[in-house]
Amino acid sequence: xxxxxxxxxxxxxxxxxDSGFPILLADEDxxxxxxxxxxxxxxxxxxxxxxxxxxRAVDPERVLTSVKRLMGRRWEEVSTESSVSRGVDGLPRILxxxxxxxxxxxxxxxxxxxxxxxxxxxxxxVITVPxxxxxxxxxxxxxxxxxxxxxxxRILNEPTAAALAYGLDKLQEKSRVAVYDLGGGTFDxxxxxxxxxxxxxxxxxxxxxLGGDDLDAIILAWVAERESLDVAQLxxxxxxxxxxxxxxxxxxxxxxxxxxxxxxxxxxxxxLEIPVTRGDLETLASPWINRTxxxxxxxxADAGVMPEDLDAVVLVGGSTRMPxxxxxxxxxxxxxxxxxxxxxxxxxxxxxxxxxxxxxxxRRVVLLDVTPLSLGIETFGGLMNVLIPRxxxxxxxxxxxxxxxxxxxxxMKVRVLQGEREMARDNWExxxxxxxxxxxxxxxxxxxVQFRIDENGILEVLARDVSTGTDTVVTIGSAAVxxxxxAVGKMVGESVEHAFEDMAERIFTEARMxxxxxxxxxxxxxxxxxxxxxxxxxxxxxxxxVEEAMANGAANPLKAAVKRLDTATEALAARLVEKAMEEAxxxxxxxx
Numbered sequence: 001x002x003x004x005x006x007x008x009x010x011x012x013x014x015x016x017x018d019s020g021f022p023i024l025l026a027d028e029d030x031x032x033x034x035x036x037x038x039x040x041x042x043x044x045x046x047x048x049x050x051x052x053x054x055x056r057a058v059d060p061e062r063v064l065t066s067v068k069r070l071m072g073r074r075w076e077e078v079s080t081e082s083s084v085s086r087g088v089d090g091l092p093r094i095l096x097x098x099x100x101x102x103x104x105x106x107x108x109x110x111x112x113x114x115x116x117x118x119x120x121x122x123x124x125x126v127i128t129v130p131x132x133x134x135x136x137x138x139x140x141x142x143x144x145x146x147x148x149x150x151x152x153x154r155i156l157n158e159p160t161a162a163a164l165a166y167g168l169d170k171l172q173e174k175s176r177v178a179v180y181d182l183g184g185g186t187f188d189x190x191x192x193x194x195x196x197x198x199x200x201x202x203x204x205x206x207x208x209x210l211g212g213d214d215l216d217a218i219i220l221a222w223v224a225e226r227e228s229l230d231v232a233q234l235x236x237x238x239x240x241x242x243x244x245x246x247x248x249x250x251x252x253x254x255x256x257x258x259x260x261x262x263x264x265x266x267x268x269x270x271x272l273e274i275p276v277t278r279g280d281l282e283t284l285a286s287p288w289i290n291r292t293x294x295x296x297x298x299x300x301a302d303a304g305v306m307p308e309d310l311d312a313v314v315l316v317g318g319s320t321r322m323p324x325x326x327x328x329x330x331x332x333x334x335x336x337x338x339x340x341x342x343x344x345x346x347x348x349x350x351x352x353x354x355x356x357x358x359x360x361x362x363r364r365v366v367l368l369d370v371t372p373l374s375l376g377i378e379t380f381g382g383l384m385n386v387l388i389p390r391x392x393x394x395x396x397x398x399x400x401x402x403x404x405x406x407x408x409x410x411x412m413k414v415r416v417l418q419g420e421r422e423m424a425r426d427n428w429e430x431x432x433x434x435x436x437x438x439x440x441x442x443x444x445x446x447x448x449v450q451f452r453i454d455e456n457g458i459l460e461v462l463a464r465d466v467s468t469g470t471d472t473v474v475t476i477g478s479a480a481v482x483x484x485x486x487a488v489g490k491m492v493g494e495s496v497e498h499a500f501e502d503m504a505e506r507i508f509t510e511a512r513m514x515x516x517x518x519x520x521x522x523x524x525x526x527x528x529x530x531x532x533x534x535x536x537x538x539x540x541x542x543x544x545x546v547e548e549a550m551a552n553g554a555a556n557p558l559k560a561a562v563k564r565l566d567t568a569t570e571a572l573a574a575r576l577v578e579k580a581m582e583e584a585x586x587x588x589x590x591x592x
Contacts (some may be wrong), residue, residue, distance in 0.1 A: 001118070001120075001359055002016075003110070003124065003355060004016070004022070004126050005126065005127045007129075007141065008184065008215070009068040009069060010035065010036055010066070010185060010212065012032075012110060012348075013032055013033055013110075013320070013345055014114050015348050015351065015352030016114060016118060017361035017362055020395070022352040022356055022362070024345055025117045026117070027113050029050075030401045033345070034109060035049050035050055037049060037050075037052040037063060039059065039063050040066075040095050041063055048108070048109040049109055052064075057237070060236045060237055062095060063240075064095070067103055067106075069185050069208055069209070070094070072136035072141070073099070073136075074089055103140075103143075103456035111150060118532040123149065124153050125153065126154040127141055127142075127155060127156070128155075128158045128161045129141050130158050130188050131157040131158060131159050131206075132204050132205070132208075139394065142155060145271045145292070156354050157190070158190075158316070159190035159204070161350030162341075162358075163177055164350035165341050165346040165349040166312075166338055166340065166341055166350075172338065174193065174194070175312070176305060177193075177308050178192075178312070179313045179315060180315050182292060182317040184211050184212050184319070185209075185212070186208050186209075186210065186211050187207050188205065188338055189204065189292070189295050189296045191303035202303040202305070203303035205296075206300055212247070212250065214288060215250055215284075219281070220242055223242065223274060224242075227274075242263060242266060245261055249261050250281065254322050256278070257278050258556070259275075260560070262274075267571060277498045282324040285322070289324060292325075293328060314337060315329065315339050315343060316343055317343055317344075319342055326339070340389065347397065349461070356516070374420055375416060375430075376388070376417050376427075377415055378415040378417060378455055380513065381513050382424050383509060383510070384419070384422055384423060387449070388416065390492075395453055396452075397450060397452035398451055399462075401447070402446070404440060404442060404443065408441075409440070410436060410439050411435060411436045411437065412434070412447050413434055414447075415431075415432045416429070416451075416461055416476060417430065419495075420492055420494075421491075421494065422505060422506040423502065423506065426498075426502070431476050431478050433463075435447050435465060445467070446467065447464065448463070448464045449464075450462045459475070459476040461473070504555040506507045507556065508553065511562050515558065518565060519543065522565065525573070525576055528540065530572060530576060531572050539569055542561065542564050542569075543565060545565070546558070546561045546562055546565050
């Protein structure tokens with residue numbers, strides 16, 4: 001068995017071919033994406049991923065991110081980086097470690113996840129790199145794998161991996177494909193030609209200093225100028241908090257029209273609360289996006305092709321979620337880009353396909369069809385939760401973990417849906433069944449639901465009670481794939497026509513559910529008398545605002561009001577936890 005690994009600037013992922021299917025492996029929390037972050041403690045201890053990111057609040061200078069930008073680079077190339085020092089051998093160091101040593105810790109974590117999931121030690125891997133990585137950078141990536149205990153059997157170009165994930169090897173002979181890869185730290189545009197099942201990179205152009213991290217810096221600079229902040233004078237802690245909020249604002253505005261840049265007491269005394277619209281972000285991002293298009297022009301010129309010569313344009317990388325990026329790519333190439341795969345997972349999935357070919361799990365890549373419409377289940381509040389997005393190449397499988405919504409609940413209804421609307425009622429029901437489990441407190445029962453579509457288009461739904469391991473398996477049949485073209489067109493058309501009202505209803509429903517859970521808890525805590533008069537006044541005002549927003553039925557005002565209530569109760573909640581811990585300790589000592 002060989003692992004397929006995407007060692008990314010911002011996030012990384014690992015997969016294997018299991019029972020003939022390329023799948024990405026999730027950690028103990030059910031997350032397939034691992035942040036490419038490493039915390040190096042002064043005592044030599046190391047934490048990776050989300051654990052490392054949580055350290056930024058208390059130890060920001062020892063949390064390393066975007067290490068991929070430094071891989072295989074000479075001292076002269078990175079000497080201006082504030083976090084980098086020169087070792088006695090003249091090579092770059094970060095907190096005393098070579099960049100590949102830091103990357104090795106990320107790879108060790110991915111290997112640990114794979115070994116745990118598969119129940120065996122896996123020692124071989126395919127690892128992806130940007131197409132424009134030079135020999136030194138590729139060698140550094142291979143060394144990182146070896147330091148992590150892996151035999152790197154193939155260094156795979158990221159655009160080739162993306163093309164495999166999108167099933168582009170199934171296009172007609174001599175197909176030409178453009179892969180636009182805009183991730184957290186790097187960008188490249190690659191032109192590939194496929195002939196007789198082999199992908200050849202005709203041309204690639206990119207920038208190792210152009211990615212989502214740079215847009216975060218642009219947002220932060222805009223905030224600093226607006227608020228007359230001297231970024232150079234900020235403490236590391238304040239700078240980290242502002243940078244994290246810049247990233248959150250960027251991500252939020254990919255799906256919302258407006259958000260608030262909000263950092264309370266970022267330097268111990270001052271707070272920031274700045275409304276930011278998608279229009280503001282797109283104005284700031286315009287030069288950043290145009291830089292990517294200059295690389296696109298150069299790559300196209302180097303390959304000697306025109307936009308009309310391309311059979312497909314695919315988007316890879318989390319930054320391609322931005323509507324402005326997608327519009328720019330569509331305008332430049334004169335065709336709608338293919339966004340059928342998860343932008344953060346496509347490269348890892350392609351690496352997994354390549355790994356399966358090398359270890360014999362996939363004798364040949366067979367990608368027979370795509371799902372015409374999204375498949376998912378109804379969740380609490382009547383929402384559609386998509387497990388397999390529209391246009392996913394089959395065979396495929398995907399799953400997610402769900403919990404009980406009420407105390408004492410003894411079963412969960414799994415309603416299998418197909419369609420593109422946000423609310424369950426507006427989609428088509430393919431089947432429904434019950435999963436029984438022992439009565440448990442709210443959120444304690446765990447049921448895993450997995451959809452699997454085989455090469456014949458047969459949908460099988462598996463639901464597992466995690467506590468007992470009991471499986472309920474229902475075969476839906478080929479209805480998931482065999483859908484009349486006219487019906488597909490009608491469903492997609494309705495999803496576009498009702499997109500804004502559907503999203504508003506979804507936002508309102510999610511905010512209402514959170515409010516209904518938050519309000520009783522807030523009232524109970526207020527009754528314990530732990531709040532100061534100032535806090536109580538602020539919380540009661542926030543409660544009133546939430547109740548009024550719920551009564552008015554407006555989505556964004558309710559979401560904003562719930563967030564304000566959440567923020568207003570943070571300090572009180574922390575004191576409540578401290579009090580409970582003190583009482584527990586006193587009780588324990590008393591017993592002793």
